[in-house]
Amino acid sequence: MIxxxxxxINNAGLHTRPAATIVKIAAKYKSDFYINKDGLSINGKSIIxxxxxxxxxxxxxxxxFEGEDEHEIAEDILSYFNRGxxxx
Amino acid sequence: xxxxxxxxxxxxxxxxxxxxxxxxxxxxxxESISSEEINDIAEAQISLKEAIxxxxxxLGKIFELAVKKLGEKRAAIFxxxxxILEDNIxxxxxxxxxxxxxxxxxxxxxxxITKYQNLMNASTEFYMKERSQDIEDIKNRIIRNLKNxxxxxxxxxxxxxxxxxxxPADTVLFTRANVKGYxxxxxxxxxxxxxxxxxxxxxxxxxxHEATAKIEDNDLIILDGYHGEIIINPTEKQVExxxxxxxxxxTFDTELLTLRDEPAVTIDGQKYIIQANLDVxxxxxxxxxxxxxxxxxxxxxxLYNVLENxxxxxxxxxxxxxxxxxxxxxxxxxxxFDIGGDKVLPLDLKEPNPMLGWRGIxxxxxxxxxxxxxxxxxxxxxxxxxxxxxxxxxxxIAEVNxxxxxxxxxxxxxxEKGLKFNPNMEFGIMIEVPSAALMIRDFGKCxxxxxVGTNDLIQYLLAVDRGNEIVSSSYQEFHPAVIRALEFMVHxxxxxxxxMNICGEMAADHYAVPIIIGLGFHALxxxxxEIPYIKKIINxxxxxxxxxxxxxxxxxxxxxxxxxRILKFYxxxxxxxxxxxxxxxxx
Numbered sequence: 001m002i003x004x005x006x007x008x009i010n011n012a013g014l015h016t017r018p019a020a021t022i023v024k025i026a027a028k029y030k031s032d033f034y035i036n037k038d039g040l041s042i043n044g045k046s047i048i049x050x051x052x053x054x055x056x057x058x059x060x061x062x063x064x065f066e067g068e069d070e071h072e073i074a075e076d077i078l079s080y081f082n083r084g085x086x087x088x
Numbered sequence: 089x090x091x092x093x094x095x096x097x098x099x100x101x102x103x104x105x106x107x108x109x110x111x112x113x114x115x116x117x118x119e120s121i122s123s124e125e126i127n128d129i130a131e132a133q134i135s136l137k138e139a140i141x142x143x144x145x146x147l148g149k150i151f152e153l154a155v156k157k158l159g160e161k162r163a164a165i166f167x168x169x170x171x172i173l174e175d176n177i178x179x180x181x182x183x184x185x186x187x188x189x190x191x192x193x194x195x196x197x198x199x200x201i202t203k204y205q206n207l208m209n210a211s212t213e214f215y216m217k218e219r220s221q222d223i224e225d226i227k228n229r230i231i232r233n234l235k236n237x238x239x240x241x242x243x244x245x246x247x248x249x250x251x252x253x254x255x256p257a258d259t260v261l262f263t264r265a266n267v268k269g270y271x272x273x274x275x276x277x278x279x280x281x282x283x284x285x286x287x288x289x290x291x292x293x294x295x296x297h298e299a300t301a302k303i304e305d306n307d308l309i310i311l312d313g314y315h316g317e318i319i320i321n322p323t324e325k326q327v328e329x330x331x332x333x334x335x336x337x338x339t340f341d342t343e344l345l346t347l348r349d350e351p352a353v354t355i356d357g358q359k360y361i362i363q364a365n366l367d368v369x370x371x372x373x374x375x376x377x378x379x380x381x382x383x384x385x386x387x388x389x390x391l392y393n394v395l396e397n398x399x400x401x402x403x404x405x406x407x408x409x410x411x412x413x414x415x416x417x418x419x420x421x422x423x424x425f426d427i428g429g430d431k432v433l434p435l436d437l438k439e440p441n442p443m444l445g446w447r448g449i450x451x452x453x454x455x456x457x458x459x460x461x462x463x464x465x466x467x468x469x470x471x472x473x474x475x476x477x478x479x480x481x482x483x484x485i486a487e488v489n490x491x492x493x494x495x496x497x498x499x500x501x502x503x504e505k506g507l508k509f510n511p512n513m514e515f516g517i518m519i520e521v522p523s524a525a526l527m528i529r530d531f532g533k534c535x536x537x538x539x540v541g542t543n544d545l546i547q548y549l550l551a552v553d554r555g556n557e558i559v560s561s562s563y564q565e566f567h568p569a570v571i572r573a574l575e576f577m578v579h580x581x582x583x584x585x586x587x588m589n590i591c592g593e594m595a596a597d598h599y600a601v602p603i604i605i606g607l608g609f610h611a612l613x614x615x616x617x618e619i620p621y622i623k624k625i626i627n628x629x630x631x632x633x634x635x636x637x638x639x640x641x642x643x644x645x646x647x648x649x650x651x652x653r654i655l656k657f658y659x660x661x662x663x664x665x666x667x668x669x670x671x672x673x674x675x
Contacts, residue, residue, distance in 0.1 A: 011458055012398060016168045016219075023171075040207070046177035051168065051219065052204045054211045087400065088457065 001066040002074045007058065010084035014055040018085035023047045025076055031067025033077065044077070097296050099271070101316030102282045104617055105291030106334050108327060109268040111307045111320075112247035113300060114258065121231070123195045132186050136193040137179075139233035144173045146229065168219075169226050194234045201227040221253070248311055250303045269311040271299045271318055286367070289374070293318055344620030348379035352623045354605065358631040361611040362619050363421075365591060369407060372414055375616040379623070382418030382474075384613025385539065385591045386411065388462070389425050398425075398458055404465035412475050419474045421539065421613075422466050423518065424452055424459065426480040443553060448481020448518075453490055463498045470510035478516040478539055483523045488534050491515075519588075520544035525577050532584025539613070540577065542592025546570055564647040565594050571603065571641050571650065578608045589613060599654050601625045603641065606634030628662060 008014055014022075026033045026045045033044035035053060037060075042049040044063070055061060063081075065074045080086075126132050147170055154163035172178065178200070185196045201223060208220040248269040249262055262270075270285055270292040285292035291313030303309065303320055310319040310330050319326055352360040363384030364375040375383065391399050391407060399407075411420050428439075428447035439445040452459040466477050479491055495515065502509055516537035519525050525545065528538065546565060547554055554563035564570070581588040589611035594600045596614035601622060604612060614622055637657050641650045 011455065020168070020171055023175075043177050047168070047171045047175045048178050048201070048204050048223070051172075052207045054208065054216045054219075087398075 001064060002070050004063045004065075004074060004078055006061050006063060006078065006081045008055050008061070008081075009057065010087040011057055012087060013057050013059070014050070014053055014085070016051060018080075018087075019047060019050040019053075021080065021085065022050055022077065025080060026073065029067070029069045029073035029076070031065050031070045031073045033073060034064045036062040036064065095320045095322065097298060097302060097318050097320065099293040099296030099299070099316045099318065101313055102275075102294045103270075103285040103290060103292040103313050105269075105289070105313045106330060106337070107248060107268040107291050107311045107313075108322075108330060108334070109246060109248045109309060109311075110244075111250050111271075111303050111305060111309045112244055113303065113305050114249050114251035114254075115300075121192075121194050121198050123191055125190050126186075126192055129187055129190065132193050133183050135234060136182060136186065136197070136230075139193070139230050140173055140179065142233045143226070143229045144170070146233075147173065169222055172223070172226050173230075194231045197227060197230050197234070248309045250299050250309075252300050269309075269313070270294070271296055271303070271309070271311065273297055273299050286371070341620070344624055345378075347620050347623045347627075348377070350379075350623065350627070352626045354626060354634075355628070355630045356632055358605075359610075360605070360626055361589075362622055362626075363418075363589075363591075363611065363613040364616040364619060365613050366411070366616075369410065371616060372411065376414065378616045378619045380415075380418070380616060380619055382415055383411065383420045384589055384611065386420060386422045387426065388423060389427050392425060392427060398461070401461045401465045401468075404462060405468050408466055408469035408475065412469050412472060416472055416474055419476055421476040421478055421516070422469075423539075424449070424462055424477070424479045427451060443547070448520075449479045449487045449491065450481065452479070453487065456494065460494055460498050460501075463495055464502060467495075467498055467502060467509035467513060468507055470513040471508050473510050475510070476514040476516060476537065478518055478537070480518045480541070481520055481544070482517040482531075483521040485527070485530060485534065488517060488531065492534070519577060520548065522549055522573075525573055528577055528580040528586075529584055532581060532586040535586065538577075538581055538586060538588040540574070540588060540590045540592065542570075542590065542594035545573070545592070546594075549573060565597065565600065566603075566647045566650045566654070568641075568645055568647070568650065571607075571638070574607050575638070575642060582608070587611070596622070598622075598625060599651070599658075602629055602634045602637055602654065602657060605629055605631060606636075606638030608635075633657075633661075 010018075023045060035042045035044045035050065037053055037055060040053075042053055044050060053061075063074070063077060065077075067073075147166065151163055151166045151170065154166055182193070182196055182200055185191075185200065186193055189196065205220045205223050205227075208216045208223065245265050246268055247265070248271060249267050250271045251258070252273045253275060254262075254270065254272055267290060269290060272292075272294045273296060275282060275294040282292065282294055291311055293311055293313060293316050296318060299318070303318075307321050308327075310322050310326065312318070312330070319330075322330070352362050354360075361381045362379075363382045364371075364378070364380035365385040365387070366372070366375060366383050367387050367390050386408075388404075391404065408420075408422060411422075426448050428442050428445065428451060446454070463477070466475060469475050470477075477495075479487075482488060492515070499509065499511065514536040516535050516539060517524065517531060518539050518541045519528065520541040521544070524531060531538070542565070543554075546552075546563060546567070549569060550562065550564065550567055552559050552563045554560050578588060588609065590604060590609050591613035595604060595612040596618040598621060602625075605626065612622060637653070641653055644650050644653065
């Protein structure tokens with residue numbers, strides 16, 4: 001299992017558009033992917049779940065990946081977070 | 089108007105126009121949900137899958153209609169709902185729970201989705217409450233389809249819709265039934281329902297708290313979108329009065345539209361530029377149709393309100409270009425986002441005094457990436473030389489200097505990318521804060537134009553929050569200090585030879601027109617629907633007489649005296665159409 005800490009860096013935060021993109025990226029991989037925030041664990045492949053997070057700029061999240069392609073999915077998802085959801 | 093007013097309800101005047109029609113109460117029944125055990129699990133799972141498929145089809149139709157009526161960007165608010173219906177994790181969870189708990193699917197759907205809503209409602213993010221509404225919509229849609237019931241979306245034709253709240257999906261469906269007007273208990277000027285009502289030109293009064301409690305199906309309703317009033321089961325006299333008013337407004341409107349291509353000139357030959365204020369891009373056709381000489385104020389924060397986040401450079405560039413091209417050769421003055429900290433601060437960090445807080449240029453300078461993205465988009469839209477740029481809420485020279493530095497940085501960055509722009513794009517400031525008003529002579533050396541925003545200026549000058557009902561009567565547009573301040577400002581601007589226009593609500597107040605002319609303003613920017621009226625008034629005024637009026641008003645010491653002086657002025661000069669002008673006055 002891979003565990004990574006990330007921070008939300010774009011101004012608008014994790015709103016609907018990035019939530020949809022995250023789910024779309026995750027769907028390409030077989031591994032399980034969870035987003036943890038304030039003690040809440042959300043399945044990263046579920047749009048309703050990711051939308052619920054409503055993580056604002058500056059929020060700290062913990063991402064976990066587990067499965068045969070965990071390295072690939074971790075890299076793909078982390079890069080999207082680090083690009084500020086392409087909104088910088 | 090002297091009439092019995094017991095059947096009158098007040099709300100927020102959201103979209104202009106008057107209609108008389110039958111009420112149609114749009115209620116969303118809450119389905120009863122039983123938690124009884126079920127026997128046939130496979131059947132329950134199949135009906136859930138069918139209900140989801142059906143919901144998808146329904147929503148697909150709404151989405152299609154929305155794209156047609158509102159354009160793709162606005163229709164995007166339905167995309168998230170569509171995606172939830174395709175959320176396999178959610179659907180698998182629902183199917184598994186039916187299997188394990190042996191409960192009816194509607195119970196499981198309700199229980200599972202409500203969990204997410206509770207999380208959203210607990211969030212401090214401002215837009216999450218609206219999101220939760222969207223999820224409610226989806227949840228109810230699935231449950232209703234599980235029960236095989238028809239949604240009450242089939243509404244009668246030609247009615248005034250009365251409802252607690254209107255979701256974007258509702259609004260789109262209503263357009264098919266030729267709805268004559270909207271009344272809601274909740275919602276304000278910037279809610280989705282309000283923006284849609286304005287762009288579809290349907291009169292609306294929102295925020296009438298008791299609407300659904302006091303109005304019944306088939307009640308006859310008079311909806312006055314100019315004054316934010318509704319009359320329930322009006323007397324014959326009231327109906328007659330309003331019918332007459334509608335007719336007269338219609339004739340007068342046709343008559344006024346003939347002024348479309350005429351200039352605004354006083355009897356003694358002074359020429360005026362009448363521009364439009366623009367809230368939503370959908371208004372643009374209406375702006376042109378009413379004969380605006382360009383746009384004096386584009387409120388770009390509408391882009392933020394509609395999209396719920398800050399649009400990127402390309403999106404903004406396309407919006408601004410579209411406006412500039414459609415108005416060419418007239419000019420378009422784009423104002424930077426005028427938003428406050430409430431848009432980004434969590435609710436528990438609310439500023440104690442937001443009107444004196446983190447808003448306008450202060451907010452923008454603290455969010456330089458966001459600000460520069462907008463500046464670049466505006467610069468790029470300026471290639472045809474007809475775009476101007478201005479910033480809101482300026483209170484010091486330092487803010488102007490910082491902004492100019494950012495503009496220079498943006499120009500460099502665009503040059504490096506080989507993108508075209510007008511290197512001499514005019515840059516101006518809003519005069520809304522008394523400190524800026526006092527320093528116009530100094531500001532005149534560093535900007536190319538001024539635009540007076542009277543709403544905020546009056547609020548700050550008189551220290552009155554006009555949104556606060558307890559003190560709002562102290563908000564006086566014709567307070568002697570307001571007239572004197574404006575006189576000073578015009579005088580100072582002339583000394584530095586810097587053009588100054590006026591774009592607040594005062595400019596659209598028919599009472600104020602002779603004052604504004606007499607003060608020496610030469611450009612006014614008002615809501616598009618007011619342009620023909622303002623032209624008509626100006627064409628019947630003489631600058632010399634207006635100047636005399638202002639000089640007299642400058643000596644008066646109370647608002648009442650000034651108001652009666654203006655009324656006297658009108659009565660002496662406009663015997664013929666003074667009533668027509670004032671009965672449509674939007675206040």
